[in-house]
Amino acid sequence: MAPRSDNSKRLNELRMKHGRPPAGPNEPKAAKAEPTLREQQPRFRGLESGHRACQGCGEALAARLVMESAGPDVMVANATGCLEVFSTPWPQTAWRVPWIHSLFENASAVASGMEAAMKAKGKNTKVLSFGGDGATYDIGFQSLSGMLERHHNVLYVTYDNEAYMNTGIQRSSSTPHAASTTTSPVGAERMGKRHLKKDLLSIVAAHHIPYAASASVAYPADLQRKVRYAMGVEGPTFLVIHSPCPLGWRHDSALTVEIARRAVECGLFPLVELERGALTNIMPIRDPRPVAEYLKLQGRFAHLFKKNDYRAAEELDHLQALADHNIAIYGLRGEGTDPVDTTGVAQVRRGGPLAGRN
Amino acid sequence: MGEMTRGQYADAGTSLDFKTGNWRSTQRPVHVHAKAPCHTACPAGEDQQAWFALLQEQKVEEAWKSLVSANPMPGVTGRVCPHPCETACNRVHVDGALAIHNVERWLGDEAVRLGWDYPVAAPAKDAKTVAIVGAGPAGISAAYHCVRLGLKAEIFEALSEAGGLLRSAIPPTRLPRGPLDAELGRILDLPGITLNLRQRLGRDVTVESLKAQYAAVLLAPGCEKAKPWSVQGAVPADLHEGLELLRDFMDHGALPDAAKGDVIVHGGGNTAMDICRIMKRAGAKSVTLITASGLPGPDTAPDDLINVVPRELEEALEEGIEVIDHATVSRLIMKGSKVTGVEIIALKKEPGKDGRKRRVEFEGTERVVSVDMVVPCVGEQVDPEGYEGLLDGAYFWPDNAGGRVAERVYALGDARGSRGTVAAAIGDGRLAAEAAAAELRGEDDPSADDRSTIGIDALNTAYYAGASRTLVAKLPVSERTFEAEIEGSISRTEALAEAQRCLSCGNCLACDNCWTMCPDNAVIKTAELAMDGSHYVFDYDYCKGCGLCTHECPTGYIQSVPETN
Missing domain, CATH: 3.50.50.60 (FAD/NAD(P)-binding domain)
Incomplete structure (x- = not known):
């Protein structure tokens, strides 16, 4: 066994580094260093650099944006999934808030307990619960439903990358129709996934909760407004964020935001807000674009552009019909130009976004 | 047991210790200030993007100062220039080119109206003096740029008034004499510029006598003689x-x-x-x-x-x-x-x-x-009297950017042979003055700006608000006379609104897109440390090189270059 002094030396190093109080009166105090440029950033860095997300990860971007507008007085219960894996490779963490990971299926249950504990202690710290689409649409579905039904004061955010990406791109109930995954491959029988994407937002809203909304990484201002709104609500709130996955969707890592933008602009991923089960707000689409413009950038839909396969054209028309259906039922086609429609909300000018960040 | 690890203390380390920057395999983002197409197209060498950026910040006088660092007579060019900048403008592909010439003219007129000072200092008492032949746009521009570069300028003009072709060949319907006189007068009044009228080359002075007496000779006689037809x-x-x-x-x-x-x-x-x-x-x-x-x-x-x-x-x-x-x-x-x-x-x-x-x-x-x-x-050609041995046929045809035709002798403006606009003459004035100043200091010719020009494909137009071009009132045909100016002026409100249409091609807009959209938190916002004029620095310790910021940068200021590490 190494001499004890070695350990205390290491302990001291750590204390110096992290600014912890000295163990004894004779130990030197950590020098207060000038804040680094990174520490001076005018935003809360809840999810810090050095995480192991892939290049161009939409989920990492979404989680960073959520933490910026939710933090710092929050705690996170994280389900199993990409986000959990890439942010906390032992013995490091990218989180700068209290953060718990237990299992795939129980993030909502853990969050419920955390919220109850905070309430018992008389604290106002907001509890967030994070999960991917697998943990939310499928595996953690019942615990989510229970949390909503018990009316816990928790903001649940699901990062929807439309398949089990962490384990190697298996289909989930959130995978869109006709997308190719390793468990819904393209072949002689099928053109990718046979079934439709589960409309989880409607199911969640049917719990009659105060606020449920969808957002997209393509519109950070809109996403952060929704987070801030949900943070101000007492009771269960729910946010689903469309988060492209360059690896699973098979697209260039530079196109993450471009693809997310096209998903919204074609109508396949409608941005809507529901309060107490009723549709209260939508983001109008200024100029709806064909779904093909969204699909053709992604390898998981490449089979839809195969020449001389009648099924390709049929599935393409099917997806177009699904997008048109969304536009019709949510009334996404705006009347004239709106400063917060899909075109207006993205606009910038010298010095920042045109519409401001409120 | 060796040294205790952090995990044994149940004390999580920060992921900041893990530098994901070494994941970059193919590309890295860099800031590249490419030329805006308007700047590339401008024969006078104006950087329209730069002065529109200042207008976007409501800094009107600074915008004018930035403009006149290249072109001292925006009130003139705003009226007579065929504005190749507008033809080149990337906004043509969105919803119509910017009304650059209207805003330029407004800035020029504002400067006259409010008496803004040209951003030049009086040359030192012992500064060298450059002789300039011809007080047309090229000669006056050359004189101004000499003063800007710390030299004195002495102009020799054959006629009884300065202005050259601006006065003799451009009708007042395009260029009213009021604004012309005011703008030229303000330049000629600058300390260090002397104007000698009724001094014709070949009669009153010669190239040799000027060369003997002055540090350099700039020939801007224009083309006075009609080509035989x-x-x-x-x-x-x-x-x-x-x-x-x-x-x-x-x-x-x-x-x-x-x-x-x-x-x-x-x-x-x-x-x-x-x-x-x-x-x-x-x-x-x-x-x-x-x-x-x-x-x-x-x-x-x-x-x-x-x-x-x-x-x-x-x-x-x-x-x-x-x-x-x-x-x-x-x-x-x-x-x-x-x-x-x-x-x-x-x-x-x-x-x-x-x-x-x-x-x-x-x-x-x-x-x-x-x-x-x-x-x-x-077309017209140079009147050859007094230029024996310097002309190559009808014109000077210098083979270098500055227009040097002999030691300490430069040709500029229409007389070069390859020029044809007032703006090109003004640009020549600057190029010749810069080349002459370098020659007098014993340096090589100033190097050309070889930055690339940014095209519409490098921009992400999803982030620009739609706005149509400001329409400018014109005199109806029935009211047009020989004197009244046909194109109207624009108001301050219109000019500033038009400036907001500038796409800032190739230069940072400080829009925060890269800062907001980096999944890896590897863009750091700082006005102080971004020495390149932007507001951001890349933290290459963590940047994974995904290229997202490059794609989402509206102006093309972020470009992906091959990773070399």
Whole structure:
């Protein structure tokens, strides 16, 4: 066994580094260093650099944006999934808030307990619960439903990358129709996934909760407004964020935001807000674009552009019909130009976004 | 047991200890300040993007100062320039080019109205003096840039007034004398500039005497002599060349009697356009312009396009000028030595065997038109008196950017031979002054700006608000006279609104997109440490090189370059 002094030396190093109080009166105090440029950033860095997300990860971007507008007085219960894996490779963490990971299926249950504990202690710290689409649409579905039904004061955010990406791109109930995954491959029988994407937002809203909304990484201002709104609500709130996955969707890592933008602009991923089960707000689409413009950038839909396969054209028309259906039922086609429609909300000018960040 | 790890203390380390920057395998983002297409296209060397950026911050005087660091007479060019900047503007592909010339003119007029000081200091008492021949746009620009570079300038002008072709060949409907006098006066009043009037080269001074007396000699005599014009050797006895006609008209206000009838103007430049419009307004029965070039249209090749200010052409057509494009005068029909008609033939520039384009006349397209007067406007050349040994044919044709034709002697403006606009003359003034200043310091010629130009493909137009071009009032045809300016001015509100349309091509807009959209938190926002004029630095310790910021940068200021580590 190494001499004890070695350990205390290491302990001291750590204390110096992290600014912890000295163990004894004779130990030197950590020098207060000038804040680094990174520490001076005018935003809360809840999810810090050095995480192991892939290049161009939409989920990492979404989680960073959520933490910026939710933090710092929050705690996170994280389900199993990409986000959990890439942010906390032992013995490091990218989180700068209290953060718990237990299992795939129980993030909502853990969050419920955390919220109850905070309430018992008389604290106002907001509890967030994070999960991917697998943990939310499928595996953690019942615990989510229970949390909503018990009316816990928790903001649940699901990062929807439309398949089990962490384990190697298996289909989930959130995978869109006709997308190719390793468990819904393209072949002689099928053109990718046979079934439709589960409309989880409607199911969640049917719990009659105060606020449920969808957002997209393509519109950070809109996403952060929704987070801030949900943070101000007492009771269960729910946010689903469309988060492209360059690896699973098979697209260039530079196109993450471009693809997310096209998903919204074609109508396949409608941005809507529901309060107490009723549709209260939508983001109008200024100029709806064909779904093909969204699909053709992604390898998981490449089979839809195969020449001389009648099924390709049929599935393409099917997806177009699904997008048109969304536009019709949510009334996404705006009347004239709106400063917060899909075109207006993205606009910038010298010095920042045109519409401001409120 | 060795050293205890952090995990044994149950004390999580920060992921900041893990530098994901070494994941970059193919590309890394960098800030690249490429040239905006307006800047590349500007013969005067203005960086329109730079001064529009200042206007976007409501810094009007600073914007003017940035503008006049290249072009000291925006009030003039805003009125007379064919604005290639607007043709090149990337916003053409979105919802119409910026109204650059209108804003430029407004800035120039504001500077005169409010008496803003030119951003130059008085040259030192012992500063070297440069002699400049000709007080046209090139000469005055050269004098201004000499002062800007710490030299003194002494101008020798043959006529009794400064202004050159601005005064002698551009009608007041395009360039009213009030703004012209005010702007030129303010430049000529700058400390360090001396103007000697009625000093003609070859009569009062010579290149040699100037060279002996001054540190450098800048020759900006312009082109005063009409190019010889004939059709298959025939020259009418009562020939009036276009520029001469224009000068006479500006001096005396009268045109020859034949100008009351049917007139044909042969040529394709602004002088031709001006003379057409003046004759029509003076009562010519009909005025027809015959030009070898093409009219603007979707299929017109850039090298085939008629070289006139686009709005001038529009206005001329409004006023009833007829234009026969892709044609030339192939024969003069004379009664004695007086013209009674012309034969017109269609022609076009076609690539020949060696690939170089030449004019091909199309047999079988001849037609005869009866006319009372033919006015050639086929260009002018340098009056060779006093320039023996320096001219290469009709012009100086210098082979370098600064225009050096001999040691400490530079040629600039129209006299170079390859120029044709006021803006190019102003640009030459700067280039020659910079080259002369370098030569006097014993340095090499200033290096050219070889940055690349950014095209529409490098921009992400999803982030720009739609806004249509500011419409500017024009005098209706019935109210147009020989004096009143035709194009109206714009207001401060309109100018600032127009400035907001600038896409900031190739330069940082400080829009926060890269900062907001980096999944890895690897863009750091800072005004102090971003020495490149942006507000951001990349933290290459963590940047994984995904390219997202490059794609989402509206202006193309972030570019992905191959990773070399």
